[in-house]
Amino acid sequence: MKKINLGIIGCGHWGPNYVRNFSTMPEARVVWVSDLKEERLTHIRQLFPGVKVSKDSNRVINDDTIDAVVIATPTVTHYKMALRCLQAGKHVLVEKPMTTAIKEAETLLSLASRCKKTLMVGHTFTYNSAVQAIKELIGQDKLGRLYYLYSSRTNLGPLRSDVNVLWDLAPHDVSVFSYLLGCLPVKVSAQGASYLRKGIEDVVFITLYFPRNIIAGIHLSWLNPRKVREITIVGNKKMLVFDDLNTANPIYLYSKGVIRKQISLPYYDTFGEFQYIIRDGDATIPKVAMKEPLTAECRHFLECVMTRKEPHSSGRDGLNVVRVLAAIQSSLEDKGRLKEVR
Ligand SMILES: NC(=O)c1ccc[n+]([C@@H]2O[C@H](COP(=O)([O-])OP(=O)(O)OC[C@H]3O[C@@H](n4cnc5c(N)ncnc54)[C@H](O)[C@@H]3O)[C@@H](O)[C@H]2O)c1
Known part of the structure; x- marks a missing residue:
């Protein structure tokens, strides 16, 4: 060979x-x-x-x-x-x-x-076995209809000088969210600030609007007391937290949710009434064979x-992530105005 x-x-x-x-x-x-x-x-x-x-x-x-x-x-x-x-x-x-x-x-x-x-x-991150396990759980409808996702990616440094924290860290979250949902966000908005060096944002808060009414939040920071690498996904059946720093048990799957129960019959001239019941079930830890993603x-x-x-993770995926990052950058420069992903 x-x-x-x-x-x-x-x-x-x-x-x-x-x-x-x-x-x-x-x-x-x-x-x-x-x-x-x-x-x-x-x-x-x-x-x-x-x-x-x-x-x-x-x-x-x-x-x-x-x-x-x-x-x-x-x-x-x-x-x-x-x-x-x-x-x-x-x-x-x-x-x-x-x-x-x-x-x-x-x-x-x-x-x-x-x-x-x-x-x-x-x-x-799209080669991370925990992320691939989450993709499978979503594919098997274990979480049900997805409501929203959010990610925290914070630490104290390392500071970069060629790009801001958005271009440094958001490629991870944007590529993971797009991989998990099988689509790109349609619109984005973002706000951020440059505390340490003028013109290089070190803290950014992003909102991504995906099809099917799914929203995703991303908090990125080089200026934070805690190193956090966490993604939360909330569905109508189950909720999930992926902690990339917990190498032994990276995924917690929560059997929690809110059940909407109809309590009166709908008539032509009235709306039905609903009772909202909190379902606070167990948390399970799906087994993930941890391997180095790289x-x-x-x-x-x-x-x-x-x-x-x-x-x-093809050149096309690379382009798609750049398209989303460019829209986020444009929103950042426009004080958080909603931008379409080209
Ligand atoms: N996929 C991931 O999880 C992951 C993690 C960390 C970094 N990265 C990416 O890897 C890249 C490098 O990050 P880093 O943290 O190692 O940065 P770094 O600054 O520590 O290293 C970059 C190196 O490139 C060298 N270099 C610059 N121009 C060069 C040239 N023309 N020819 C040869 N060498 C040159 C520099 O001397 C430096 O040693 C970045 O794009 C970063 O986004 C990816």
């Missing part, structure tokens, strides 16, 4: 996780790692002595033996880096968000399709490159 030769560009906090994961996979060979910082290359050299390193990403992109490139550089560089890789005939796995503009994402998508290369985006993502990328199948 021919191995897939990989280059990984960007080895700050996140990139080394790709090097570690791909290095354990028999179908892959990590040939190059590139980073602008010498100390990051020294770090990689120490951990993975067999890997070639360079400060110049052209060494990776122009190497004819390289089949695929993983891009884990800062967000604002994703577009140009992915464009160069696709133009050089490489398959690409680019970190989230795919780009910072809709036009750029469209360009990457059409280029990948024209040159028949895999374009995949690092929507890592391992599943990396394995899937290799499979897509080898079989040419459409990735689970």
